[in-house]
Amino acid sequence: MNYSNEVKVGLSIVLAVVVLIVGVRYFQDLPIFSSSYLLTANFENVSGLSAGNPVRLSGVNVGTVESVQLQQDEETVRVRFRVNENVLIPEGSMAEVRGFSALGGVRLGIRPGPSSNPPLQPGSIINTPSGPGLLDQLTQQGPEMTSKVDSVLDNTSRATGALANQMEEGGDLQQTLASLRNVATTLESVSGGEEETLRSAIQNLETITADLQSFTSENSDSLGVTVQRVNRNLTRLEQNLANLERTTAALGSFAEKINEGEGTLGRLANDPSLYNNLDSTSVQMNRLLRDLQENPQRYLEDMTLVRMF
Amino acid sequence: MTDRLLAPLHAIGTYFILMGRAFASVREVRTYWSNFITQMVRIGVESIPIVALAAAFTGAVLTVQTAYQLQTSFVPNTIIGSIVVPSMMLELAAVITAFILAGRVGARIAAELGTMRVSEQIDALEVMGLNSISFLILPRVLAGVVMFPALYIFACLIGIGGGLGIAEAAGLLSTTEFIEGARQFYQPFDPYFGLIKSITFGFIITSIACYKGYYTKGGAEGVGQSTTEAAVQSCVFVLLADLALAVLLL
Amino acid sequence: MIQIEHLHKSFGDLDVLEDVSLNIHEGETLAIIGHSGSGKSVLMKHIVGLLSPDKGRVLVDDVDICSVPYERLREVRKHFGVLFQGGALFDSMTSEENVAFPLEYFSSRSPAEIKARVAECLELVRMPDVGPKKPAELSGGMRKRVALARAIALEPKYILYDEPTSGLDPQTSNTIDELIQQLAEEMNVTSVVVTHDMHSVFNIADRAAFLYGKNLHWVGPINAIHDRADPVLDSFVTASEYHVGTHPTASSPS
Ligand SMILES: Nc1ncnc2c1ncn2[C@@H]1O[C@H](COP(=O)(O)OP(=O)(O)O)[C@@H](O)[C@H]1O
Ligand SMILES: [Mg+2]
Numbered sequence: 001m002n003y004s005n006e007v008k009v010g011l012s013i014v015l016a017v018v019v020l021i022v023g024v025r026y027f028q029d030l031p032i033f034s035s036s037y038l039l040t041a042n043f044e045n046v047s048g049l050s051a052g053n054p055v056r057l058s059g060v061n062v063g064t065v066e067s068v069q070l071q072q073d074e075e076t077v078r079v080r081f082r083v084n085e086n087v088l089i090p091e092g093s094m095a096e097v098r099g100f101s102a103l104g105g106v107r108l109g110i111r112p113g114p115s116s117n118p119p120l121q122p123g124s125i126i127n128t129p130s131g132p133g134l135l136d137q138l139t140q141q142g143p144e145m146t147s148k149v150d151s152v153l154d155n156t157s158r159a160t161g162a163l164a165n166q167m168e169e170g171g172d173l174q175q176t177l178a179s180l181r182n183v184a185t186t187l188e189s190v191s192g193g194e195e196e197t198l199r200s201a202i203q204n205l206e207t208i209t210a211d212l213q214s215f216t217s218e219n220s221d222s223l224g225v226t227v228q229r230v231n232r233n234l235t236r237l238e239q240n241l242a243n244l245e246r247t248t249a250a251l252g253s254f255a256e257k258i259n260e261g262e263g264t265l266g267r268l269a270n271d272p273s274l275y276n277n278l279d280s281t282s283v284q285m286n287r288l289l290r291d292l293q294e295n296p297q298r299y300l301e302d303m304t305l306v307r308m309f
Numbered sequence: 310m311t312d313r314l315l316a317p318l319h320a321i322g323t324y325f326i327l328m329g330r331a332f333a334s335v336r337e338v339r340t341y342w343s344n345f346i347t348q349m350v351r352i353g354v355e356s357i358p359i360v361a362l363a364a365a366f367t368g369a370v371l372t373v374q375t376a377y378q379l380q381t382s383f384v385p386n387t388i389i390g391s392i393v394v395p396s397m398m399l400e401l402a403a404v405i406t407a408f409i410l411a412g413r414v415g416a417r418i419a420a421e422l423g424t425m426r427v428s429e430q431i432d433a434l435e436v437m438g439l440n441s442i443s444f445l446i447l448p449r450v451l452a453g454v455v456m457f458p459a460l461y462i463f464a465c466l467i468g469i470g471g472g473l474g475i476a477e478a479a480g481l482l483s484t485t486e487f488i489e490g491a492r493q494f495y496q497p498f499d500p501y502f503g504l505i506k507s508i509t510f511g512f513i514i515t516s517i518a519c520y521k522g523y524y525t526k527g528g529a530e531g532v533g534q535s536t537t538e539a540a541v542q543s544c545v546f547v548l549l550a551d552l553a554l555a556v557l558l559l
Numbered sequence: 560m561i562q563i564e565h566l567h568k569s570f571g572d573l574d575v576l577e578d579v580s581l582n583i584h585e586g587e588t589l590a591i592i593g594h595s596g597s598g599k600s601v602l603m604k605h606i607v608g609l610l611s612p613d614k615g616r617v618l619v620d621d622v623d624i625c626s627v628p629y630e631r632l633r634e635v636r637k638h639f640g641v642l643f644q645g646g647a648l649f650d651s652m653t654s655e656e657n658v659a660f661p662l663e664y665f666s667s668r669s670p671a672e673i674k675a676r677v678a679e680c681l682e683l684v685r686m687p688d689v690g691p692k693k694p695a696e697l698s699g700g701m702r703k704r705v706a707l708a709r710a711i712a713l714e715p716k717y718i719l720y721d722e723p724t725s726g727l728d729p730q731t732s733n734t735i736d737e738l739i740q741q742l743a744e745e746m747n748v749t750s751v752v753v754t755h756d757m758h759s760v761f762n763i764a765d766r767a768a769f770l771y772g773k774n775l776h777w778v779g780p781i782n783a784i785h786d787r788a789d790p791v792l793d794s795f796v797t798a799s800e801y802h803v804g805t806h807p808t809a810s811s812p813s
Binding site for chain 2: 604607609629633634637644647648649650660661664665
Binding site for chain 2: 061
């Protein structure tokens with residue numbers, strides 16, 4: 001035990017520094033030897049949440065609140081919090097403030113989204129429960145959704161109807177084929193890209209039904225969960241609608257091009273028969289295809305052109 | 310009369326000139342290095358046991374008394390951890406350490422330098438061509454500034470450990486509750502504030518003791534007087550600095 | 560060559576020295592004598608700049624040590640060895656470490672050379688065996704001799720002795736006197752001995768300076784100390800001689 005003074009001093013200082021680093025990380029509730037990542041959530045009201053409060057996932061401490069800032073211009077409160085590196089939070093998870101500040105027990109709770117979802121990336125924004133309740137949202141958005149679907153179908157049928165008409169009148173074939181191709185690719189890309197979304201939308205609708213069923217069950221928590229999920233599904237549906245709108249817009253601009261064009265295409269714009277329903281659209285499409293089968297030579301010279309595209 | 314009024318100003322001026330001269334020679338590492346190491350052992354390493362003892366008891370008593378004060382109210386047990394840990398980090402670990410060391414280190418330095426002064430050892434150093442201020446004062450003050458934060462960190466660790474231990478042993482609350490409470494209100498600045506305090510206190514205690522010892526007059530009586538003054542005045546200035554830092558930094 | 564010119568010094572209301580002038584020549588041994596509290600130590604401390612005068616100046620080899628910067632003063636001080644009244648050994652160190660201390664800081668010697676020089680110095684003061692002992696374990700006379708070994712370790716040009724024999728038994732006093740003489744002769748140092756011990760003065764000094772009533776009352780060669788009609792000096796010298804009694808010069812008054 002006869003160490004030199006240098007060793008004693010060195011040991012004390014090194015120990016002190018280690019205790020400081022480990023202690024600070026320990027009380028900040030960060031894993032002592034690994035790092036953490038940052039997430040952001042925007043709230044309307046944080047009920048007294050403050051920097052240093054714990055973040056819990058399924059009741060387990062997984063990080064700490066780093067800052068709580070009032071964004072006065074946006075009328076929200078931005079909460080930035082750190083989550084331990086080894087805890088992955090799936091997309092679609094919800095952050096919410098829990099506990100009572102009067103007892104000092106305020107914390108940030110995270111309701112995990114479906115575990116099949118990819119994890120949230122560091123720096124991303126996590127969803128928070130938004131204001132109005134389920135029924136409000138349904139009543140608000142119901143008519144809107146219906147009208148949107150209506151207008152999509154409307155636009156589609158208008159476009160295809162116009163095409164069909166043109167086929168019948170035998171106008172500028174070359175141009176018609178090119179336009180047709182455009183419609184086809186657009187539709188294809190829409191259905192291709194949206195396939196996944198549509199499928200999950202349907203899945204989500206199923207969970208809504210399931211949730212609504214368990215709504216009546218005695219499980220007290222399920223009410224909240226249900227509202228969450230329905231909310232989430234509505235968000236998804238909204239996204240789907242946005243995509244459909246984009247399709248509509250594409251079709252619309254196609255129609256505009258036709259409007260601006262000369263000759264037979266110009267006439268298309270004012271044709272009253274554009275207002276047809278989806279059924280008649282498919283009928284006309286069928287007719288077009290049949291015509292193609294029956295009179296291939298009529299289109300033959302233009303086929304090379306089609307292939308070129 | 311004017312002498313009485315001017316005496317404190319004279320003391321303040323002498324003190325700051327002394328510190329200025331000490332730090333002016335900070336680059337003459339060769340002069341004070343070996344003393345620096347020795348003083349870090351005497352001021353720091355050898356103080357660890359007494360600081361640890363005091364911190365452990367402070368933490369334990371604080372925990373028991375906080376639990377007692379809160380026993381009838383409708384607050385969760387975790388609050389005890391939320392009170393004990395920041396109290397240790399912000400105030401007690403630094404101030405308890407400073408008070409113990411004002412006696413242990415401050416008195417020692419003042420007595421040592423005072424004896425060297427009255428037995429002409431300081432003159433002997435000077436006459437050899439050595440800068441006695443950089444040789445004697447600088448290493449002591451530097452050692453205080455370096456070792457006090459380390460002692461503060463140990464005091465925090467052991468004080469909180471003492472609180473945890475007594476809480477668990479007396480069945481006041483569980484370690485998990487204690488730690489949860491501590492984390493609930495943990496402010497990242499707390500330990501750094503404590504560190505700033507401990508550095509300040511380390512400087513105050515060692516520099517006042519050096520000043521008192523270096524300018525000791527008379528014989529054994531003068532040494533005794535310097536020693537007492539060093540211990541008392543460093544406690545007073547530690548308290549003043551504590552308040553000043555709290556007002557300025559919190 | 561040390562020149563003290565019109566030196567004034569007071570501590571608060573107490574005037575200790577008033578208009579003191581004194582020249583100390585190369586190679587001589589000068590005794591500064593006077594009553595206790597007459598200001599001998601104060602005068603000596605001015606010579607190495609431990610005290611600074613209120614008026615007047617002190618020149619060491621033509622350097623005014625009262626006005627030079629501190630760093631330059633430190634250089635000048637390296638030519639001095641000072642034996643303080645109580646020895647002023649560092650009590651945290653052993654005798655050997657005390658003697659080695661100035662060598663470690665101010666010489667470029669290797670550790671082995673330092674060890675050899677320490678042994679040499681302790682041998683010179685006839686204390687070869689006290690190396691590992693701390694000052695507290697030594698008697699007063701031993702402490703003074705170790706302190707002398709430390710003062711001469713760097714082979715100074717000037718050695719100042721502050722009451723080297725006070726409080727010592729006559730035999731040890733004689734040993735110290737012999738050492739002072741030996742150093743003066745062998746190393747050709749200039750010595751200033753502050754003392755009120757006339758026995759020592761007659762043993763070692765070439766000249767004497769009598770400090771009385773805030774200034775130098777009498778300065779002259781040691782053999783002229785009896786050839787005067789000065790009642791003050793006379794009573795001082797006689798008192799010492801009466802006290803010592805056995806001294807050869809005392810037993811054969813002129
Ligand atoms: N640092 C000091 N402060 C105040 N008074 C002092 C100081 N040093 C010496 N004195 C006073 O100066 C006078 C001469 O002291 P000193 O030179 O030590 O006497 P001595 O001739 O016996 O060596 C004494 O009265 C002493 O009290
Ligand atoms: Mg004296």
